[in-house]
Amino acid sequence: MNRFADWEILSREKDRNPKSKGFTLIEVLLAMAILAVVMTVIYSSFSAAGRDVEQAETIRDEADMARTLISRISDDIANAYVNRNMNYSVPITIFDGKKEEVENGGETIRHDSITLTTLTNWRKPESQEMELWEVGYFFEEKPDGSGYTLFRREKRELSKDVPALEGGVDYEITDRVESLQLRYYDGSNWTDAWDKSLSKVPTAVEITLTLDTGKVYVTQVDVGSISQ
Numbered sequence: 001m002n003r004f005a006d007w008e009i010l011s012r013e014k015d016r017n018p019k020s021k022g023f024t025l026i027e028v029l030l031a032m033a034i035l036a037v038v039m040t041v042i043y044s045s046f047s048a049a050g051r052d053v054e055q056a057e058t059i060r061d062e063a064d065m066a067r068t069l070i071s072r073i074s075d076d077i078a079n080a081y082v083n084r085n086m087n088y089s090v091p092i093t094i095f096d097g098k099k100e101e102v103e104n105g106g107e108t109i110r111h112d113s114i115t116l117t118t119l120t121n122w123r124k125p126e127s128q129e130m131e132l133w134e135v136g137y138f139f140e141e142k143p144d145g146s147g148y149t150l151f152r153r154e155k156r157e158l159s160k161d162v163p164a165l166e167g168g169v170d171y172e173i174t175d176r177v178e179s180l181q182l183r184y185y186d187g188s189n190w191t192d193a194w195d196k197s198l199s200k201v202p203t204a205v206e207i208t209l210t211l212d213t214g215k216v217y218v219t220q221v222d223v224g225s226i227s228q
Helices: 002-015 025-078
Strands: 095-098 101-104 107-110 113-118 133-141 148-155 169-174 177-185 204-211 216-222
Touching: 025 113, 025 169, 025 204, 025 216, 107 177, 133 177, 148 177
Parallel strands: none
Antiparallel strands: 095 113, 101 107, 113 133, 133 148, 148 169, 177 204, 204 216
């Protein structure tokens, strides 16, 4: 009996031993501080990664928009068509490029415009349209004066009753274009404008597109079309 009593006494003494207790308050606070530091580092890493992904997507979307716009303008120019025999008393087919400048923050920037007849029309089913139509690109200032918007004009049906540069429907493209500069090559010289009275198309056109981020995209288009 005495042995069992001694064992029970020793067991109770061990239970009262301070060393057998759980974590102290200092240890808990220290663990929480370490956990907070680790969580902060993890959050910062994920936040930075998210910003990088968002920035990469923005750059990609910007590049896609610029490439799509330049491709559309280039396609229209490459398929430009002018036929003197279709002009009658008023011009129906046309290639007209204007150099236009605006002041922006004390700086002069180019907002060139172009209007041409081109063989890029996708005819609507059961319509009287031809593959030949008139398209144009031009800028208009926003109503609140905060900048400019690039527009595209489309005239799907050509008629001697509606002269060139008149009629059609305007479509807003984007307000992300800061500058559009066009240059025209006549076979020997480059010029900043193309007079519609020439009744012919240039040999090549250089397109310089500048976005509001400062990115510049340049391409040169050979005008392999038909000028009769």
